[in-house]
Amino acid sequence: MDNDRSAATAPVGSRREFIRGCLAAGGAALATATTSRPAAARETYQRPPEALGLLYDATLCIGCKACVAACKRANDNPPEFSTVDKLWDTPLDTSGYTFNIIKMYRHGTMQTKDAEENGYAFMKTSCMHCADPSCVSACPVTAMTKDPTTGIVAYDAEACVGCRYCVVACPFGIPK
Structure with a gap:
């Protein structure tokens, strides 16, 4: 019997060694990538100076809708x-x-x-028209946008593909 085996009939041990080598190389590459540049979060967006708001005083509300x-x-x-x-x-x-x-x-x-x-x-x-709305950042097709002047979060039905990422991302459950 010949000791030279083809790749298709290689013993299990050599496959394991190959996978271990790949994992080790991947881990080394990951370690190099993370040590060369420290992770940093981006700055939180701030409300624009001309942003609009709506005051709601629950103590004065009579529920007239x-x-x-x-x-x-x-x-x-x-x-x-x-x-x-x-x-x-x-x-x-x-x-x-x-x-x-x-x-x-x-x-x-x-x-x-x-x-x-x-x-x-x-x-x-x-809608809270958040300073840094997660629904806008989650939308892959920019159907959810934030006006840079007024701060209003808007929805464009024509651009929406129905993925519902905005629904999952909004902590207030507003997009439906």
Whole structure:
């Protein structure tokens, strides 16, 4: 029997040695790459000086949802119905057609506004237009953008490919 074997019939030991050699070379290359240049995080983006904002005071909110209707009107968004009669625009959460929503916190008898025990309160849920929005950085096709002047995070439905990376990246669960 011949001691010279082809690569196809090489013993298992030599394959293991080959893999070990590859791993060792890869580890050495990685060690060289990390020691030649220290890792550093980029600077956090800051809000532009002309950035816009929206003040919401939960202690003054009466839950009328006029802000929800005004936002829909300003963005030409259609109504969403959560009831059978379909008489009122009644979205239950933010969506592609409802950019902000007023939700109610309820506890017990709901006798006192802004009380934790037996109280109720209103809270606004909407895009926070973050200084460094993760939804924008996660979008591979720039369907999510941040205006450099106003700071507003915008969505372009024409550019979106539906990957939903923005949904996963947003800590507030706003993109839907």
